Amino acid sequence: MHFMAGPAGSQSLGPLGLHRTPHSLYMVFLMVLIMMSLVSAQQPKYLRCYRCLLETKELGCLLGSDICLAPAGSSCLTLHIKNSSGTDILVSDCRRKEQMSDCSHTRTSPVFGYWIFSQCCFLDFCNNPQNRVLNLP
Incomplete structure (x- = not known):
């Protein structure tokens, strides 16, 4: 596997899914925030x-x-x-x-x-x- 420098090199990582990592982390973070808000909205014990x-x-x-x-x-x-x-x-x-x-x-x-x-x-x-x-x- 050859990696090239410059814009073409960054596109070669595309099939590995690495260019989508920030978006995936954002979605996981958003889901955690939603779950935390639902838990904290419940009446205290x-x-x-x-x-x-x-x-x-x-x-x-x-x-x-x-x-x-x-x-x-x-x-x-x-x-x-x-x-x-x-x-x-x-x-x-x-x-x-x-x-x-x-x-x-x-x-x-x-x-x-x-x-x-x-x-x-x-x-x-x-x-x-x-x-x-x-x-x-």
Whole structure:
């Protein structure tokens, strides 16, 4: 097999299919992108929530900062524990579908003088301190 220099030489590689390689790679790349977009369009399996067992607005999370996962259809929860002097203690966590009966209502606390306001939200990390300002009172 003889290879010639110049334009005629590059055409002699044609029967080997080497001049079509960039087009084939482009098609494979395009198919991979389409498949990735279809996979990412599916609903996530878990909701990711911010978890903190003891937090104040002034000091931030004091105990148990973490991330919790709840099955799809569940919610993120923030409990505001308040008293008449304006003290606001926060607890953030995940709530499964079966536990969402305590979403969005106010009740008295077992500790005299305090009440609890609970609020649920349904997007990833919607109850973290940065997003809570937009989603919660």
